[in-house]
Amino acid sequence: MKNAIKIQRTIKGLTQAALAEKVEVTRQTINAIELEKYSPSAVLALKIASVLEVETDKLFQLEEKDWS
Amino acid sequence: MNLTYLFPYRIKKLSGFIFIICFCALLTTVLLDWVPFILDVPMFAIVSSEFLKDTTYFSWIETNIWYDVLTIVVIISGILFAFSKEKIEDEYISNLRLKALVKAVYCNYAILILAIFFIYNLAFFNVLVLNMLSTLILFILFFQRELISVK
Structure with a gap:
């Protein structure tokens, strides 16, 4: 799953640590999501979208491989 | 895996310390084949099968419990360390x-x-x-x- 968290986070002027604190996870979790090593749960995805003030489907995009 | 029964974070360091110390003691016991004789005590055995002797059931036997105590401490401290929260x-x-x-x-x-x-x-x-x-x-x-x- 692709995501635009880094771009949106930069637009908002937030560091990974700051975003992590707002959504109540560790900085490592935000880093893993941005690097596409980890797919967040629906709740976490909605929290991130809410903090970055972006629609969830603009923040996360499904890829071909997600359907297998 | 959203487990709600992880042990609290505050026991992590102590359980880790006990685990390492007791695991080293257990290895030493096994490798050197040494046990403290003060721990030769009678124990109740549901099943006991000694070398070249008949198997006995629900009986009291004389045995050294050093190895048993160490193993239990290693298991418990290991589980507490492994499954305590970050x-x-x-x-x-x-x-x-x-x-x-x-x-x-x-x-x-x-x-x-x-x-x-x-x-x-x-x-x-x-x-x-x-x-x-x-x-x-x-x-x-x-x-x-x-x-x-x-x-």
């Missing part, structure tokens, strides 16, 4: 914990299968003894490695 628990940490647990189980049984093929007789008894702790130890190693790699 300082900050979130879904990614839970995911790493599950990955490490699955890897540890796979690894443990792969090693056991190899041992079945290549180790025999009394030496295999030692394999079974180590197998009591190997899954737990492998899980601790894999999980700690995952945590270090994401820092």
